[in-house]
Amino acid sequence: MKTNKxxxxxxxxxxxxxxxxxxxxxxxxxxxxxxxxxxxxxVVQPLSPTVVLALEQAxxxxxxxxxxxxxxxxxxxxxxxxxxxxxxxCKGIDLxxxxxxxxxxxxxxxxxxxxxxxxxxxxxxxxxxYPVYVDTNILNGNNIFYIDGNIQNNFLPQPPKTKVDxxxxxxxxxxxxxxxxxxxxxxxxxxxxxxxxxxxxDSAYEAFVAPKDxxxxxxxxxxxxxxxxxxxxxSLSKTASFSGLRGGWIVISTTIRHNLNLLFNxxxxxxxxxxxxxxxxxxxxxxxxxxxxxxxxxxxxxxxNAKILKGILTEKNIYNCGGVMSPYIWLQVPHNKSGWEFxxxxxxxxxxxxxxxxxxENGKGFFRLSSFANIDDIYIASQILYSNL
Amino acid sequence: MKTNKxxxxxxxxxxxxxxxxxxxxxxxxxxxxxxxxxxxxxVVQPLSPTVVLALEQAxxxxxxxxxxxxxxxxxxxxxxxxxxxxxxxCKGIDLxxxxxxxxxxxxxxxxxxxxxxxxxxxxxxxxxxYPVYVDTNILNGNNIFYIDGNIQNNFLPQPPKTKVDxxxxxxxxxxxxxxxxxxxxxxxxxxxxxxxxxxxxDSAYEAFVAPKDxxxxxxxxxxxxxxxxxxxxxSLSKTASFSGLRGGWIVISTTIRHNLNLLFNxxxxxxxxxxxxxxxxxxxxxxxxxxxxxxxxxxxxxxxNAKILKGILTEKNIYNCGGVMSPYIWLQVPHNKSGWEFxxxxxxxxxxxxxxxxxxENGKGFFRLSSFANIDDIYIASQILYSNL
Numbered sequence: 001m002k003t004n005k006x007x008x009x010x011x012x013x014x015x016x017x018x019x020x021x022x023x024x025x026x027x028x029x030x031x032x033x034x035x036x037x038x039x040x041x042x043v044v045q046p047l048s049p050t051v052v053l054a055l056e057q058a059x060x061x062x063x064x065x066x067x068x069x070x071x072x073x074x075x076x077x078x079x080x081x082x083x084x085x086x087x088x089x090c091k092g093i094d095l096x097x098x099x100x101x102x103x104x105x106x107x108x109x110x111x112x113x114x115x116x117x118x119x120x121x122x123x124x125x126x127x128x129x130y131p132v133y134v135d136t137n138i139l140n141g142n143n144i145f146y147i148d149g150n151i152q153n154n155f156l157p158q159p160p161k162t163k164v165d166x167x168x169x170x171x172x173x174x175x176x177x178x179x180x181x182x183x184x185x186x187x188x189x190x191x192x193x194x195x196x197x198x199x200x201x202d203s204a205y206e207a208f209v210a211p212k213d214x215x216x217x218x219x220x221x222x223x224x225x226x227x228x229x230x231x232x233x234x235s236l237s238k239t240a241s242f243s244g245l246r247g248g249w250i251v252i253s254t255t256i257r258h259n260l261n262l263l264f265n266x267x268x269x270x271x272x273x274x275x276x277x278x279x280x281x282x283x284x285x286x287x288x289x290x291x292x293x294x295x296x297x298x299x300x301x302x303x304x305n306a307k308i309l310k311g312i313l314t315e316k317n318i319y320n321c322g323g324v325m326s327p328y329i330w331l332q333v334p335h336n337k338s339g340w341e342f343x344x345x346x347x348x349x350x351x352x353x354x355x356x357x358x359x360x361e362n363g364k365g366f367f368r369l370s371s372f373a374n375i376d377d378i379y380i381a382s383q384i385l386y387s388n389l
Numbered sequence: 390m391k392t393n394k395x396x397x398x399x400x401x402x403x404x405x406x407x408x409x410x411x412x413x414x415x416x417x418x419x420x421x422x423x424x425x426x427x428x429x430x431x432v433v434q435p436l437s438p439t440v441v442l443a444l445e446q447a448x449x450x451x452x453x454x455x456x457x458x459x460x461x462x463x464x465x466x467x468x469x470x471x472x473x474x475x476x477x478x479c480k481g482i483d484l485x486x487x488x489x490x491x492x493x494x495x496x497x498x499x500x501x502x503x504x505x506x507x508x509x510x511x512x513x514x515x516x517x518x519y520p521v522y523v524d525t526n527i528l529n530g531n532n533i534f535y536i537d538g539n540i541q542n543n544f545l546p547q548p549p550k551t552k553v554d555x556x557x558x559x560x561x562x563x564x565x566x567x568x569x570x571x572x573x574x575x576x577x578x579x580x581x582x583x584x585x586x587x588x589x590x591d592s593a594y595e596a597f598v599a600p601k602d603x604x605x606x607x608x609x610x611x612x613x614x615x616x617x618x619x620x621x622x623x624s625l626s627k628t629a630s631f632s633g634l635r636g637g638w639i640v641i642s643t644t645i646r647h648n649l650n651l652l653f654n655x656x657x658x659x660x661x662x663x664x665x666x667x668x669x670x671x672x673x674x675x676x677x678x679x680x681x682x683x684x685x686x687x688x689x690x691x692x693x694n695a696k697i698l699k700g701i702l703t704e705k706n707i708y709n710c711g712g713v714m715s716p717y718i719w720l721q722v723p724h725n726k727s728g729w730e731f732x733x734x735x736x737x738x739x740x741x742x743x744x745x746x747x748x749x750e751n752g753k754g755f756f757r758l759s760s761f762a763n764i765d766d767i768y769i770a771s772q773i774l775y776s777n778l
Contacts, residue, residue, distance in 0.1 A: 001554040002510070046451060051452070052452035059441050059445050107662045108662065111660030117392060119393070135659040136659050165391070196390050237460075237662075243459040244461060245451065263393075266396065271497060273497065278665075
């Protein structure tokens with residue numbers, strides 16, 4: 001027996017594990033009273049009352065013979081798929097229940113979906129970006145073609161001249177917080193259509209863009225031709241505080257090229273047993289009008305937080321982007337220091353952030369601050385940054 | 390872009406999907422008033438009051454800032470791992486929290502785990518067996534070496550002469566309901582130790598064996614040397630009616646060969662975001678003394694059901710096995726008919742079962758009945774079988 005050679009090719013410890021480790025060491029030494037956690041992109045607001053009520057009710061249903069739910073459809077319950085179809089309807093996108101699948105979150109779906117494709121394939125991955133795209137592809141033995149993000153292109157790389165099989169886009173972007181315009185996205189869709197590529201579109205932060213914004217898109221399916229070549233991976237972790245509950249979705253149109261909708265249906269029947277009934281009830285509840293009113297209130301708070309942090313960086317003449325339609329602010333580390341040096345410096349002051357190099361070579365010398373924090377922590381962090389930067 | 394060639398090599402529709410399809414067609418024609426579902430192995434008893442209470446409480450926790458849980462440890466919360474360590478302690482097995490991982494169920498874990506191994510590898514799979522082992526390995530491009538089960542070896546194949554990388558064992562077996570003795574399992578562990586193989590031990594039905602049975606094992610870790618070469622995949626779907634809730638575990642000892650515990654830790658950090666907090670709370674509640682008393686009551690009911698069905702088959706002189714430490718009874722279809730013919734015949738009478746060919750070539754001419762049904766359905770089914778067979 002031999003183990004997967006991909007493990008030997010992984011370049012680094014998993015970023016957030018390293019962040020957690022250093023933070024734990026700091027806390028063990030100094031206590032955690034004053035730590036402002038602007039590191040890992042995890043929400044701080046709890047589930048909405050609408051969702052809690054739905055979960056309590058569903059829990060009781062699961063305790064009665066007549067309403068108990070065992071295995072469900074691999075692709076999700078009809079009621080949950082109907083909620084997703086409605087959600088896309090509000091964005092002006094016409095989907096059918098056959099186009100949507102309920103998932104237990106974006107990350108596991110991003111891992112699973114690679115099984116659809118022949119290996120090794122060539123995969124375009126922005127640099128910097130959410131490191132999971134790189135790690136899963138290395139593990140799968142695929143060839144990675146990095147597409148460079150930098151200050152010149154506003155960290156929004158354009159389609160390459162080279163032909164690739166798969167393109168990863170994360171929009172709004174993690175870690176830079178920048179957002180492609182609809183025109184820029186159209187260029188990507190056109191690229192995929194002419195090169196027979198598939199775009200894996202990670203829309204975990206879509207709710208930070210208004211559903212019908214005319215300049216920016218809150219779904220790739222607002223772009224012409226996208227249904228033929230795009231797979232959209234959605235998450236409720238940031239939108240509705242589902243990070244600990246697990247719940248998301250994936251859209252693969254039945255009209256997509258290469259029969260990928262059918263193949264994904266097969267794949268989930270071999271490799272999953274569907275998603276928790278409770279998560280599906282919660283998904284449906286949170287996508288209701290009442291649920292979304294609550295969610296948008298939280299999102300507004302996170303955006304207000306971002307504005308405060310961004311204001312300080314700008315005032316200190318530190319290059320930064322993002323933080324307008326995104327909870328993330330991406331900044332250039334002052335004085336040519338490395339991201340991990342800046343991390344350790346901030347940690348000493350009681351602020352946890354994320355070093356840019358964790359997101360790829362082009363992240364070196366940059367740093368991500370997350371606005372997923374309560375307002376008190378944001379004020380404390382702001383004062384510290386204002387006084388020390 | 391090319392799709393995974395493995396899809397072309399899949400031999401059949403997914404078994405339970407086909408069963409569901411034919412059943413739906415029947416219901417559309419005749420209504421579902423009198424259908425006795427002894428087909429898919431899904432429980433009918435609801436979650437225990439202990440679990441429901443824990444879920445309601447956890448739901449409310451998730452709605453308050455101070456008790457809200459976002460992303461957790463990839464491997465599971467400490468309290469959930471402690472419950473698993475205790476559960477194994479009751480079987481006389483000494484584990485550490487580092488040896489156990491909370492999962493969202495056995496099937497997705499069985500899919501995920503193949504990423505640990507180099508491809509293509511040679512995989513020994515019993516025939517007949519739960520079809521997911523075969524499908525996921527075909528999709529991964531591995532070489533399958535079938536190990537024959539038949540009436541002569543009581544459908545419990547022994548270690549082959551050939552050297553393989555990975556061995557799948559499902560014990561108690563799905564679909565045959567048969568159970569290896571400890572002596573037979575020792576032969577498998579010895580085989581793995583001498584051939585540098587890894588055993589993937591699916592223990593989804595372990596709770597149907599008494600925790601400290603001296604002749605049979607309720608965990609592979611009751612066998613000498615197993616920690617070095619065995620991975621045990623556990624599920625709460627059958628034990629505690631978690632099929633719709635999703636919750637299970639995997640044990641990979643930190644002392645296992647090839648550093649697989651470390652690699653699995655890496656793998657879940659790339660490909661998952663941990664398991665729902667609610668599922669973990671439920672797991673812990675159901676493994677408590679109170680929870681397990683409830684679970685064993687249900688299991689006893691399913692075993693009583695099996696006894697009734699088995700009695701009729703035996704009286705009618707139909708070869709059958711299983712159904713003693715398993716919810717499944719495996720029977721030889723009378724009059725040399727095929728499993729799907731028998732399926733259609735039973736369906737006409739209002740009974741849904743599962744054709745043996747769905748579990749592999751050696752299942753041809755056999756049939757699986759599941760005792761996961763309420764007692765009224767078992768009585769109706771028994772009368773029908775008694776009168777018509």
